[in-house]
Amino acid sequence: MTTSTVGLLAGLLLGVAAAAGGFTGFLVALVLGAIGYVIGGHRDGEFDATALLRGRGRG
Template sequence: MNAVTAGLLAGLLLGVAAAAGGFWGFVLALLLGALGAAIAGQLSGELDVTAMMRGRDRG
């Protein structure tokens, strides 16, 4: 699945969430989608979540 297809699918799912659950359903779907993308990126090795959580060294 390429990036365009994944983006289209994500947009359609968020549209359904907004139509079915209103604004808060849309926000919840967006947050869960971002969490799922972060977990998938970490597991596939494309994203290093631990580096983002660590912050910068102030030395």
């Protein structure tokens, strides 16, 4: 599945969420989609999500 196809599906799902749940449903779908993207990207090895969650720390 190409990136444009995934983008199309994500846009359609966000449109359905906005139509069904209004602006709040749209925001919830957007946040859940971003979380899913981060988890999927981490599992595929595109980036290290633990570095994002760990923070800068001290020192």
